[in-house]
Amino acid sequence: MTAPILFFVFAIVALAAALGMLISKNPVSSALWLILNLFCVAGLYLTMNAEFIAVIQVLVYAGAIMVLFVFVIMLLNLAELPDLKKVDWRRLTAYTVGMGLLSMLMYITASALDLVPDPPSLEAAANNGSVSHLAKVMFTQYAMPLEVIGILLLAATIGSVVIAKRKPV
Amino acid sequence: MEITLNWYLTLSALLFSMGVIGFLFRRNAIIMLMCVELMLNSVNITLVAFSQYLGDVSGQILVFFVMSVAAAEAAVGLALVIAIFRNKLTIDVTKINLFKY
Numbered sequence: 001m002t003a004p005i006l007f008f009v010f011a012i013v014a015l016a017a018a019l020g021m022l023i024s025k026n027p028v029s030s031a032l033w034l035i036l037n038l039f040c041v042a043g044l045y046l047t048m049n050a051e052f053i054a055v056i057q058v059l060v061y062a063g064a065i066m067v068l069f070v071f072v073i074m075l076l077n078l079a080e081l082p083d084l085k086k087v088d089w090r091r092l093t094a095y096t097v098g099m100g101l102l103s104m105l106m107y108i109t110a111s112a113l114d115l116v117p118d119p120p121s122l123e124a125a126a127n128n129g130s131v132s133h134l135a136k137v138m139f140t141q142y143a144m145p146l147e148v149i150g151i152l153l154l155a156a157t158i159g160s161v162v163i164a165k166r167k168p169v
Numbered sequence: 170m171e172i173t174l175n176w177y178l179t180l181s182a183l184l185f186s187m188g189v190i191g192f193l194f195r196r197n198a199i200i201m202l203m204c205v206e207l208m209l210n211s212v213n214i215t216l217v218a219f220s221q222y223l224g225d226v227s228g229q230i231l232v233f234f235v236m237s238v239a240a241a242e243a244a245v246g247l248a249l250v251i252a253i254f255r256n257k258l259t260i261d262v263t264k265i266n267l268f269k270y
Contacts, residue, residue: 007172011176011180014184015183015184015187018207019187021191021200021203021204021207022187022194022204027199027200030203031203034203034206034207037184037207037210038210045214045217048217048218050217050220052229053213053232056233056236057213060236061239065206065239065240065243068243068244068247069243072247073199076199076254092194099186103182133226134229137226137227137230149234149238152237152241153237153240153241155241156240156244156245159248160245160247160248161248163245163251163252164247164251164252166255
């Protein structure tokens, strides 16, 4: 895991984009912020030497899923946008403090139990994200789940068409 | 300064909690779906970080499957949003109460 500057740039832009998605009122600008976030996450995968996952991230998330989101936002042509609920600062503070306490507790428990294992040798991690290595495992050891995912995608396609179809009245 | 596993886990936790906050505080159904995508993404960061740290390729295959399920979820969720918008002419989740009566 190298290139600290790249990591910090991508991480900060990803966090800023997520924040922009949360606070922007227009759904289209929310979608654009989320696309920026997804590209930054793809860059983070590249800093971890996971090239295949980075390419798939750009293709599937930024390419397919976000086009679907933007298409639906444009299709619905919302006359009046539901604006932000008035932010309840007490609830937000309670959420933040609760999550912080929970993560501290989890961290202390995990470090007391010594759950994090030792890293393996460096050359094993180096060619870990390569497409050939990934494909070898995916089409031998994980061939059955791959087929099941295909069936799931087919079912989701048919299901979404049926749900979104105009009912013949 | 070296970037260790903990940095990636921290970033992923922050992104996940931002997704949860958006899911809880926004009322627009499409933006809520986007927040779900953000949460799935942060989990993917964790999976890839652990996969590279441990030198085990199974984590990245799981990321591939998570992405497929996210695509299916987005398609079905947006189809539901379209169907609800056609009936109620709104995607404000506080105004959708089909199960109330």
